[in-house]
Amino acid sequence: xxxxxxxxxxxxxxxxxxxxxxxxxxxxxxxxxxxxxxxxxxxxxxxxxxxxxxxxxxxxxxxxxxxxxxxxxxxxxxxxxxxxxxxxxxxxxxxxxxxxxxxxxxxxxxxxxxxxxxxxxxxxxxxxxxxxxxxxxxxxxxxxxxxxxxxxxxxxxxxxxxxxxxxxxxx
Numbered sequence: 611x612x613x614x615x616x617x618x619x620x621x622x623x624x625x626x627x628x629x630x631x632x633x634x635x636x637x638x639x640x641x642x643x644x645x646x647x648x649x650x651x652x653x654x655x656x657x658x659x660x661x662x663x664x665x666x667x668x669x670x671x672x673x674x675x676x677x678x679x680x681x682x683x684x685x686x687x688x689x690x691x692x693x694x695x696x697x698x699x700x701x702x703x704x705x706x707x708x709x710x711x712x713x714x715x716x717x718x719x720x721x722x723x724x725x726x727x728x729x730x731x732x733x734x735x736x737x738x739x740x741x742x743x744x745x746x747x748x749x750x751x752x753x754x755x756x757x758x759x760x761x762x763x764x765x766x767x768x769x770x771x772x773x774x775x776x777x778x779x780x781x
């Protein structure tokens with residue numbers, strides 16, 4: 611409950627579902643991290659920020675393993691991946707799970723604050739550049755939102771689908 615943002619977590623997804631918008635977008639309040647609790651704030655914040663995208667990659671790998679196990683146990687068939695028409699609901703759900711976790715990992719690696727990629731990049735930039743990024747965070751966030759509205763992040767689907775297809779090909 612502390613991470614619910616009433617606009618991003620509740621209102622936007624409901625509006626998207628009710629209006630049949632072809633994409634669902636939302637957000638939650640960020641997890642607060644107090645840098646004073648870290649021994650080396652700059653380096654340790656890097657690892658804290660990297661944990662988010664890595665958890666999405668971990669979930670992607672777990673999804674691939676689940677598909678492999680379900681195939682070996684004959685719960686789903688190989689044909690349910692490639693046959694046109696009606697797809698097995700389990701397969702469809704797992705494919706959505708895979709692509710969603712990769713999209714989140716890629717999106718969170720965009721090197722702007724408040725995304726994890728901004729905090730990861732911070733470790734490698736000189737102090738002056740980091741200060742500029744922090745001072746212009748509101749404008750950069752607005753640019754990020756405009757790019758999202760204009761559909762620029764649709765291009766995230768290209769590497770996501772490529773990686774999903776390669777991983778499913780190995781399975």
